[in-house]
Amino acid sequence: MATIGQIATRPLRAERHGERSFASIAFLVALWLALAFAVLCLVTLLVTSFVDGVQRLDSNLFTQYSSQVRPETGGARAAIWGTLWVIGLTAVLAIPLGIAAAVYLEEFADPTRWYNRLVEVNLQNLAAVPAIVYGMLTAGLALTIGLRRGVVLAGGIALALLILPVIIITTREALRAVPAEIRQGSLALGATRLKTVWKQSLPSAVPGVATGTILALSRALGEAAPLLLLGAVVFVRFDPDGLMSGFTTMPVQIFNWAGQPQVEFRELAAAAIIVLLGMLLLMNAVAIVIRNRYQRRW
Amino acid sequence: MTSTETTTAPTTRTPAGGGGALADNGARPRVVAQDDNSRYLPDMPIPVIECEGVDIYYGGFRAVHDVSMVYGQNEITAMIGPSGCGKSTVLRCLNRMNDLIPGARVAGRISYRGQDMYGSDVDPIEVRRRIGMVFQKPNPFPKSIYDNIAYGPRVTGMKVESMDDLVEQALRGAALWDEVKDKLKQSAYGLSGGQQQRLCIARTIAVRPEVILMDEPCSALDPIATARIEDLMEDLRKDFTIIIVTHNMQQAARVADRTAFFTAQAAEGTGDRTGQLVEFDLTTKIFSNPADKRTEDYISGRFG
Numbered sequence: 001m002a003t004i005g006q007i008a009t010r011p012l013r014a015e016r017h018g019e020r021s022f023a024s025i026a027f028l029v030a031l032w033l034a035l036a037f038a039v040l041c042l043v044t045l046l047v048t049s050f051v052d053g054v055q056r057l058d059s060n061l062f063t064q065y066s067s068q069v070r071p072e073t074g075g076a077r078a079a080i081w082g083t084l085w086v087i088g089l090t091a092v093l094a095i096p097l098g099i100a101a102a103v104y105l106e107e108f109a110d111p112t113r114w115y116n117r118l119v120e121v122n123l124q125n126l127a128a129v130p131a132i133v134y135g136m137l138t139a140g141l142a143l144t145i146g147l148r149r150g151v152v153l154a155g156g157i158a159l160a161l162l163i164l165p166v167i168i169i170t171t172r173e174a175l176r177a178v179p180a181e182i183r184q185g186s187l188a189l190g191a192t193r194l195k196t197v198w199k200q201s202l203p204s205a206v207p208g209v210a211t212g213t214i215l216a217l218s219r220a221l222g223e224a225a226p227l228l229l230l231g232a233v234v235f236v237r238f239d240p241d242g243l244m245s246g247f248t249t250m251p252v253q254i255f256n257w258a259g260q261p262q263v264e265f266r267e268l269a270a271a272a273i274i275v276l277l278g279m280l281l282l283m284n285a286v287a288i289v290i291r292n293r294y295q296r297r298w
Numbered sequence: 299m300t301s302t303e304t305t306t307a308p309t310t311r312t313p314a315g316g317g318g319a320l321a322d323n324g325a326r327p328r329v330v331a332q333d334d335n336s337r338y339l340p341d342m343p344i345p346v347i348e349c350e351g352v353d354i355y356y357g358g359f360r361a362v363h364d365v366s367m368v369y370g371q372n373e374i375t376a377m378i379g380p381s382g383c384g385k386s387t388v389l390r391c392l393n394r395m396n397d398l399i400p401g402a403r404v405a406g407r408i409s410y411r412g413q414d415m416y417g418s419d420v421d422p423i424e425v426r427r428r429i430g431m432v433f434q435k436p437n438p439f440p441k442s443i444y445d446n447i448a449y450g451p452r453v454t455g456m457k458v459e460s461m462d463d464l465v466e467q468a469l470r471g472a473a474l475w476d477e478v479k480d481k482l483k484q485s486a487y488g489l490s491g492g493q494q495q496r497l498c499i500a501r502t503i504a505v506r507p508e509v510i511l512m513d514e515p516c517s518a519l520d521p522i523a524t525a526r527i528e529d530l531m532e533d534l535r536k537d538f539t540i541i542i543v544t545h546n547m548q549q550a551a552r553v554a555d556r557t558a559f560f561t562a563q564a565a566e567g568t569g570d571r572t573g574q575l576v577e578f579d580l581t582t583k584i585f586s587n588p589a590d591k592r593t594e595d596y597i598s599g600r601f602g
Contacts, residue, residue: 182437182439185501186453188395188426188433189453189454189502189505190424190426190454191449191450195453204440
């Protein structure tokens, strides 16, 4: 066994079993490669879409309806308006419901009750349910209450159901980040739980709620499957004018164009992808701005 | 010298007569002689809150067993004891803050001015308005200093003639006015820990409670800030009944009129530790001539 004196006189030079060992370096390289692969895929997608679609990023794209006979001057006007309608309705339905449900679970629910625990467990599962299932659910619902399927209302309901669990979970996390001392301080002054939620918990949770909600909405924005299942119309030549109006959305339109044989349609699809990515980027940017602006350190 | 001066050296007590915390609270009868140096205390305190045979449970676990004591009007009552002895648990039951913990339950009787505090028709909100609380860690709201004080009166629907006056009174009452009068609109988070804790006291007295519960209010503060709070308690005692939980025996000896010593008893078999009241008496008696051996051991540092 080495004595203390022998250990102390050993040089501190890096040896093969230290941070410069083969295993350490190989591990680091593997991490970098994993990251590089993800970034490369994204960049490839962006570049090819941009190259294919940039010449169709003209005013026709925004002002014209899609046309089977003249794809070279057709546009995504109906899809853009349809997206705005559906996402708007999704937000109106999902945000208040999601926040209210989260407030109940986080501030009022007694976790020792079996029904609260049941909801708790199922929320995580619901967030992982494939989108198309929500489309089927909505289709069934529409059939039961005698509603037409391919309308803005049905699309909004399907997407709202899809993102509701995500909004509930992120809102709960934001509420949980508000220190218990703040609530106790409010309650100890004789404030009711309602006032405490309204004046302390929720205002403090706004940044988390807003970012979570916007990210959930951007997921809904890119969703095609449930809307296809509901029968969103593909060649729409009118702007939606109400909840019972037929509609198409950007992802549905892109899905359809990309499947057409003519090269003009594929260019159109690429251009529409750029617009959709722009929309997503904008929403995520808004989420980041809100988070940074209202973030609070305790 | 007034109570609002902030230059008081940490070791000297602010003399009495500096204007109580809230002037209009004077309507309440004061029976305790207010000569600070020779504090007269009646043998039996005038009860504001009384515990009679109180057991406190968390689910099936009995955290505190058989506490009977009286908290006297315009007195400072300290509850001391080793960690886990149930003193904070008892404190939180005195304004029904324990209601917020799922599974918490109180058996026995806790009464406020003779009314059963846990009666079926009692509104816990009303209880907490009469019996305010200051916490271990300063917990100002993420608002301005002014709004921190105004929050309580606003949410409880207090009829306030001038909120500005009320805020000033409350801050003066907590000996904080001179330090913050020029930055009332600034965030409370800019204050030091000791100032934040005095802000929390100001916030509590702004809703004009009768009793103030303090849960180790100085444990997060340095000795100078601690001395300030202790001076302040001495002033507040004229207008309020104060109940303080503290880990610091010297603090209890310095500020409290009466002291209750708690300890934890491990149950046979399960090993669950249940808190119990060992001795409750005048502070001078507890610290000079305790009746119970366990109190003496704790006071003299032999255990805990």
